[in-house]
Amino acid sequence: MAEVQEATGLNQLQEAHESEQLIFSGEYTKAMSKDWHSGHFCCWQCDDSLTGQRYVLKDDHPYCIKCYEAVFANTCEDCNTIIGIDSKDLSYKDKHWHEKCFLCSKCQVSLVDKQFGSKLEKIFCGPCYDAQFATRCDGCGEIFRAGNKKMEYKARQWHEKCFCCCVCKTPIGTKSFIPRDQDIYCAACYEDKFATRCVKCNKIITSGGVxxxxxxxxxxCFTCTNCDTSLAGQRFTSRDDKPYCADCFGELFAKRCTACTKPITGIGGTRFISFEDRHWHNDCFICAVCKGSLVGKGFITDGADILCPDCAKQKLM
Structure with a gap:
């Protein structure tokens, strides 16, 4: 720390205890708690006598004002002149200003004893800094002022009170949330709005599903429309976009075999024969007399019966 002092000239006899030479009489100088011959107390830089002059003590060495300012004084960032010992030196991040030069780069108001911000190598008062450079909340659009808590997510930022669910407006805080497009949802609102719901009961499907x-x-919930038997993992068919188990579909909608009267469902690859308005399972399409299969063969109808050609001849003879 440099200290400005003034050397004092005295006229009396005194011994210099810490000097290598004795001062017997005449004029001498008392400075830095020591006694000096008048010609020996000089500027450390230029050797000019400091007796009766103001000087600056730097690293335990005395300097005249001119040398001190030339060697050690800082240059003002604003006016680019030396900040002399009689001026207050204001500094910020290795930069220095005269007190009168420490002004907002935008509105020129004095920043002495005021909050200020630095940007692009310049200093600004609080209002000017906020207007030009302060980041703004993605929720309300207002700036973040000193002391405001900031919530950040993927290059977006909010005031703590603005970081809330876009549906219920509850602040998220440290709770889990789900982003979608440009909106933020709490877990409950996201599920309510976007989660997959069962078409039958309208409740959320959390796992599994069909x-x-x-x-x-x-x-x-995926059951037969008629009997409510579960169809998950089972064979089923549909009618009018409604699912039915095989048994119910056969009973309600399927053609019935003329021979056994059971439904012909076609499930599992079951084949059937149709003739006029009658239908048969493949296995049921047999001659009424000899019981031989008529599938792929010629046949003759005899009332409700069907006969193979041989049995029909025998019946006619």
Whole structure:
């Protein structure tokens, strides 16, 4: 720390205890708590006498004002002149200003004893800095002032009170959240708005599920329209876009075999024969007399019966 002092000239006899020479009489100088011959107390830089002059003590060495300012004084960032010992030196990040030059780069108001910001190698008062450079909340659009807590997510930022669910407006805080497009949702609102819901019960499907005709179902909700038997993992068919188990579909909608009267469902690859308004399972399409299969063969009808050609001849003879 440099200290400005003034050397004092005295006229009296005194011994210099810490000097290598004795001062017997005449004029001498007292400075830095020591006694000096008048010609020996000089500027450390230029050797000019400091007796009766103001000087600056730097690293335990005395300097005249001119040398001190030339060697050690800082240059003002604003006016680019030396900041002399009689001026207050204000510094920030290795830069220095005269007190009168420490001004906002935008509005020129004095920044002495005021909050200020630095940007692009310049200094600004609080209002000017905020207007030009302060980041703004993605929620309300207002700037972040000193002391405001900032919530950040993927290059976006919010005031703590603005970082809330876009549906229920509850502040997220440290709770989990789900982003979608440019919006933020709490878990409950996201599930309510976007989670997959069963077309039958309209409740959220959290795990598993069945898709039928591009629509989601709970496994337990995907049942036969007629008997409510679960169809998940089972063979089924549909009518009018409604699912039915094989038994119910056969009973309700299938053609019935003329021979056994049971439904012909076609499930599992079952083949059947149709003739006029009558239908038979492949296995049931047999001659009424000899019981031989008529599938792929010629046959003759005899009332409700069908006969192979041989049995028909025998019956006519």
């Amino acid at each position: 898709t039928y005709k591009s629509e989601p179902w709970h496994r337990e």
